Amino acid sequence: MPSNQSTLDEVVRANPDTKSRAGLPGSMPRSGLAWGLLLLFSLPFVLLLLLALGQYWRFPDVLPPTYALDALTRVLSADSALASGLLLSLLIATVVAIVSTAGGFVVARAIAGATRPDRWVTLSYLPYALPPVLLAVLIQPYFIRLHLSGSLVGVVLGLLLITIPFAALFFRSFWGEQARQYEQLSRTLGCTQVQAFRRVLLPLARPLLITCLFQTFLIAWFDFGLTNYLSVGKVQTLTVQVFIYVGEANSRLAAVASLLLLIPPVLLLWLNRKAIVRRVV
Amino acid sequence: MKQRSLLLWLYALLVVGLPLAGLFNAFLYSVGLVGPLSVGFTPRYWQQLPGETSLLTSLGFSLYVAVVSVGLAVILALVLVLRYQTTLRHWPFPTLLYVPLLFPSLVMAFYLFQLLGGSGWLARMAYQLHLIQSPAGFPELIQDGAGLGILLAQVGLAFPFFTLLFQSLYADARLDELRNLTRTLGASSWQFNRRVAAPILLRRAAPTLVLYGVAVLGAYDIPLLLGRNYPQMLSLYITTKLQRFDLTELPMGYLVGFLVTLVLMAVIYATTRWTQRHAL
Numbered sequence: 001m002p003s004n005q006s007t008l009d010e011v012v013r014a015n016p017d018t019k020s021r022a023g024l025p026g027s028m029p030r031s032g033l034a035w036g037l038l039l040l041f042s043l044p045f046v047l048l049l050l051l052a053l054g055q056y057w058r059f060p061d062v063l064p065p066t067y068a069l070d071a072l073t074r075v076l077s078a079d080s081a082l083a084s085g086l087l088l089s090l091l092i093a094t095v096v097a098i099v100s101t102a103g104g105f106v107v108a109r110a111i112a113g114a115t116r117p118d119r120w121v122t123l124s125y126l127p128y129a130l131p132p133v134l135l136a137v138l139i140q141p142y143f144i145r146l147h148l149s150g151s152l153v154g155v156v157l158g159l160l161l162i163t164i165p166f167a168a169l170f171f172r173s174f175w176g177e178q179a180r181q182y183e184q185l186s187r188t189l190g191c192t193q194v195q196a197f198r199r200v201l202l203p204l205a206r207p208l209l210i211t212c213l214f215q216t217f218l219i220a221w222f223d224f225g226l227t228n229y230l231s232v233g234k235v236q237t238l239t240v241q242v243f244i245y246v247g248e249a250n251s252r253l254a255a256v257a258s259l260l261l262l263i264p265p266v267l268l269l270w271l272n273r274k275a276i277v278r279r280v281v
Numbered sequence: 282m283k284q285r286s287l288l289l290w291l292y293a294l295l296v297v298g299l300p301l302a303g304l305f306n307a308f309l310y311s312v313g314l315v316g317p318l319s320v321g322f323t324p325r326y327w328q329q330l331p332g333e334t335s336l337l338t339s340l341g342f343s344l345y346v347a348v349v350s351v352g353l354a355v356i357l358a359l360v361l362v363l364r365y366q367t368t369l370r371h372w373p374f375p376t377l378l379y380v381p382l383l384f385p386s387l388v389m390a391f392y393l394f395q396l397l398g399g400s401g402w403l404a405r406m407a408y409q410l411h412l413i414q415s416p417a418g419f420p421e422l423i424q425d426g427a428g429l430g431i432l433l434a435q436v437g438l439a440f441p442f443f444t445l446l447f448q449s450l451y452a453d454a455r456l457d458e459l460r461n462l463t464r465t466l467g468a469s470s471w472q473f474n475r476r477v478a479a480p481i482l483l484r485r486a487a488p489t490l491v492l493y494g495v496a497v498l499g500a501y502d503i504p505l506l507l508g509r510n511y512p513q514m515l516s517l518y519i520t521t522k523l524q525r526f527d528l529t530e531l532p533m534g535y536l537v538g539f540l541v542t543l544v545l546m547a548v549i550y551a552t553t554r555w556t557q558r559h560a561l
Binding site: 033034037038041042043044047048051059060061062106107109110111113114118120121122123124125126127129130131132133134135137138139140141142160161164165168221222224225229239242243246251254255258261262265266269 | 285286288289292293295296297299300302303304306307365368373374376377378379380381382383384385386387388389391392394395396400402404405406408409416441492495496498499500501502505506516519520523538541542545546549550553554557
């Protein structure tokens with residue numbers, strides 16, 4: 001069956017007009033639709049760049065009267081809040097991505113071997129699908145008692161509560177019959193359990209591990225609500241800084257922080273489109 | 282084996298135990314058993330609940346935003362996928378549709394704040410075109426009573442995601458072949474879209490749509506920048522109550538947090554169980 005679909009795709013790729021002749025829709029206003037969507041999706045980049053580069057841009061000017069790079073160069077200055085926010089966001093997102101990918105990989109394996117895996121899958125959805133701010137509201141009293149509130153460790157732990165279940169759900173398709181058979185085969189051929197894991201299963205899962213790393217990185221990178229609530233504004237990641245600058249009516253620095261927030265996802269889109277979409281549900 | 286079950290119990294303790302303990306703590310707050318002003322068990326806050334008109338408004342507003350934004354995004358995505366199927370498979374669409382997914386919701390909110398505000402980019406253009414005389418003359422598109430800014434931000438983030446989702450489901454369900462079959466049997470394109478394609482896509486996407494709706498219902502970043510103080514969305518309503526200096530607001534804040542979380546957990550649980558039963 002999938003072969004029928006791929007054959008159809010090949011035919012269409014070879015001759016884009018085939019489908020319209022076969023009575024399929026949408027053969028036309030391609031350029032109109034493309035230009036419309038291109039305009040819609042590129043407008044945020046244009047406006048954010050104008051805000052970041054424009055100086056003395058007041059109502060009713062449609063474009064800034066002068067342009068300067070001073071707001072952007074602040075990122076390079078070591079003592080600026082933007083630079084520290086950028087480093088903090090990178091640190092948090094990297095730690096969360098590594099820990100949750102590793103954790104999710106082994107938890108997914110344990111879930112696959114459990115007597116009622118469906119129940120564990122359902123349980124995993126609860127913290128992952130719950131709005132992050134509500135999760136933060138629930139756990140904050142315990143974090144206060146444990147002196148984790150307002151700390152970097154507290155924010156990382158809070159994010160892990162979302163990303164580890166996400167990663168566990170992400171890897172559940174990997175730990176199927178095929179992975180088990182590979183593991184058994186390598187054990188039969190003389191591998192120890194550790195060798196089978198390191199030399200057979202890890203290389204087999206490598207593409208999924210990389211995608212999961214990207215996606216958990218983005219979850220942590222994008223988060224604002226949970227980080228802001230648990231850190232009571234003390235851990236000033238880039239998203240928290242966007243909010244602070246908006247509150248201070250400093251739209252230039254808010255735009256610079258927003259542009260910085262867009263860099264990793266744009267790079268990921270360039271490297272691998274699948275890394276952007278969360279394919280869990 | 283023992284190691285595996287130990288790991289699972291640790292996992293359960295962390296990812297489910299902690300939120301459930303938080304839920305229990307919120308319940309204790311709501312009946313006056315814990316908290317800085319605790320005076321022992323009291324049903325007072327539960328009894329006050331029906332009289333909290335701002336809560337009911339907040340609940341109604343959140344439901345309205347979730348239903349309207351997910352509904353509009355679904356309609357847009359369905360139109361794109363069913364009407365422009367061939368077009369969407371060609372450059373630049375497969376990449377273009379990923380672009381809005383690069384935006385954190387807070388950045389999307391900030392962008393719309395700068396675009397649609399009274400002195401925003403659109404207002405400046407309207408002024409230069411002599412359509413308005415001052416920022417006050419520009420229609421309220423953000424921080425308005427109808428939540429237009431919030432809706433626009435949510436739809437802007439959701440419809441490309443739904444389009445990619447439907448596009449992938451369209452290929453999985455081999456709808457092109459079904460389309461040819463129905464055409465052979467005499468159905469029009471509209472009949473195929475309405476009676477075959479849309480129901481199949483919506484049924485397969487239902488769990489994702491419900492979970493997305495839950496996320497919108499509990500959205501925080503977007504309404505924080507683009508919403509008003511009244512009506513507030515639920516997450517903002519709860520956090521505002523919990524972060525006020527007035528400690529007497531805490532039990533009611535936790536009570537609402539407890540109830541909302543319980544309902545959302547029930548929805549998430551039912552959705553995932555339904556997905557598993559129907560192997561979607």
